Amino acid sequence: MPVPKFVEIKQYICQRIEAGEWPEYSQVASENQLAQQFSCSRMTARRALTELCEQGVLMRSQGLGTFVAELKSQSSMLAIRNIADEIKERGHGYSVQPICVEPRLAQAKLAVALGVPNDTQLAYSELVHCEDGYPIQLEQRFVNPELVPDYLKQSFESLTPHEYLSRHAPLTQATHTIEAIAADQAIAERLQIALGEPCLQISRRTWSSQGVVSFALLTHPGSRYRLGGQLPLHES
Amino acid sequence: MPVPKFVEIKQYICQRIEAGEWPEYSQVASENQLAQQFSCSRMTARRALTELCEQGVLMRSQGLGTFVAELKSQSSMLAIRNIADEIKERGHGYSVQPICVEPRLAQAKLAVALGVPNDTQLAYSELVHCEDGYPIQLEQRFVNPELVPDYLKQSFESLTPHEYLSRHAPLTQATHTIEAIAADQAIAERLQIALGEPCLQISRRTWSSQGVVSFALLTHPGSRYRLGGQLPLHES
DNA sequence: CAGAGTAACTTGTATATACAACCAAATTCA
DNA sequence: TGAATTTGGTTGTATATACAAGTTACTCTG
Incomplete structure (x- = not known):
């Protein structure tokens, strides 16, 4: 497997956002949902989300969820x-x-x-x-x-x-x-x-x-x- | 415990660096050493190192170790x-x-x-x-x-x-x-x-x-x- | 009806474990 | 001697699990 799994998930999320399916400020799939969808552990899905947050693509807040940040x-x-x-x-x-x-x-x-x-x-x-x-x-x-x-x-x-x-x-x-x-x-x-x-x-x-x-x-x-x-x- | 454990480890590392005990380009304690020292799992110690790398305080490379980055x-x-x-x-x-x-x-x-x-x-x-x-x-x-x-x-x-x-x-x-x-x-x-x-x-x-x-x-x-x-x- | 409490869901932290990939130095073998 | 191999240590990825903490919506109670 050339591409690590969390990278795969990152790409998937970016594609959804770019396709307009997940618009600005909308909630994205939760960690558990992504884990199920990609048959991976929650920690792996979490890592994908974490990195996208650091890149400014997403924003998270505890108890609330993860959201699409401003698109620029x-x-x-x-x-x-x-x-x-x-x-x-x-x-x-x-x-x-x-x-x-x-x-x-x-x-x-x-x-x-x-x-x-x-x-x-x-x-x-x-x-x-x-x-x-x-x-x-x-x-x-x-x-x-x-x-x-x-x-x-x-x-x-x-x-x-x-x-x-x-x-x-x-x-x-x-x-x-x-x-x-x-x-x-x-x-x-x-x-x-x-x-x-x-x-x-x-x-x-x-x-x-x-x-x-x-x-x-x-x-x-x-x-x-x-x-x-x-x-x-x-x-x- | 008000401060999470990985924050504690980050602070410890920063203090060592600021005190001059760990100079530029010197190798810092490995993930396993830190885990043992703080009686935590390797993943927790790893997180502390990862975040300091992202902040530009440390540098890592696979197989080699983790080092203090340039401070200037x-x-x-x-x-x-x-x-x-x-x-x-x-x-x-x-x-x-x-x-x-x-x-x-x-x-x-x-x-x-x-x-x-x-x-x-x-x-x-x-x-x-x-x-x-x-x-x-x-x-x-x-x-x-x-x-x-x-x-x-x-x-x-x-x-x-x-x-x-x-x-x-x-x-x-x-x-x-x-x-x-x-x-x-x-x-x-x-x-x-x-x-x-x-x-x-x-x-x-x-x-x-x-x-x-x-x-x-x-x-x-x-x-x-x-x-x-x-x-x-x-x-x- | 108003408010407290609860349930369900989210993200946050932490552990223990396993194996892969990589590097350097020591060891072995020709 | 010199080259190939092994060994031990390091970081990288991934899993499964547990509990803490924050948010929302629903339910129960007075």
Whole structure:
């Protein structure tokens, strides 16, 4: 058996929810019911529910039952990672819609962000990442080609930043800035939302020991996306 | 017994780590050893270890053992911290405008979020934090008074969540969710922005080994606030 | 009718056990 | 010596069971 039983149960529950059979805030099958249905012990069913609670898919309360939490895509804030992996991990369909790939010259703010002289030639690309057909991230990235190693240059257009950076420099780091913005004309069009709708915009500056490799704007529709994570509290 | 046994074990482990007896990357007692030491079953000891792994305090690997995780590795975004300190650090003027402090009963979603029975009395407070006179954060927090230690109860209204939690339990953690929302009437009024303006809303669930201590909504006007930080890139 | 009590159901904690999967070091064998 | 095997310890999954604790709805009683 390749997949553990509690994973099987988790998948079953997710499918019911995604199919709309178990809507938001509705009560899901109880631990005993699931145990009977999957002919497993209650502890195994319980584990499936527990993990889904931790993932924010379900909510439980003693004596009452287990319920479907709000349905919004959520990703871990600790590791802002490849959105394709995340979507696949949720068991949803992933697709990309390339908008354009073209050279652009670094100007003003962009040149500063990347730490290059003005009019340096950058590789610009624009992609829309979709979850089950719905656009969920608009990615606009500027790459400094000089910092991309030669052996990756040929394939680099087809690689996600994660892919080529992880092959390139294991010690690559990124600085993220998160902002709430109102969708402008371009964003609204790409993400198929209304003009002015709130969006979560992440600016990612990726840098290795060589310098800033890329600058990317990742824009998510606020109505469809949130960012979650478990963090230690710090003082000062 | 007021405290469950697995919580007791968690606390024991945390104390050892905080006392420096179990340094970074050192192997901690195995499940069987802990079970013997606390005269409990292996599954109970295992649960304590599992939860500490999820919190990032420990790391496990099959066949090898359980180890103390890095205690640093938290960057500024990871430490969503006291906004007063941040503002002062920027050299700006900080002021607070208290809106209300009142008891409230936990209902439905809130009860689930805090993990308390329905109609539990919570301490609710609402504050507006200002930078140079401009409102920059609306804080709405619900605290479970039972989990606030006695010696902090008198002063707890005047303390920020950070202050009293850091005095209380060094290993307190929080789960954050970040969303882009449109300002409703109440928010717009408090933050002096237009209705529908995009806002960055952080939901913070703070929990210690005792349970969920507080739930807070921190709302920032998108036009005036951003969240930054440096994160390692993760793959898969 | 109002209220207390009870029954049925839920999740929460805990135990004891079994076997699988994995790792490292010791042992055995060629 | 060097490679394969065994052994003991570790975590991972799963079962069956028991009782505690919280919620709801029904029933009984005054």
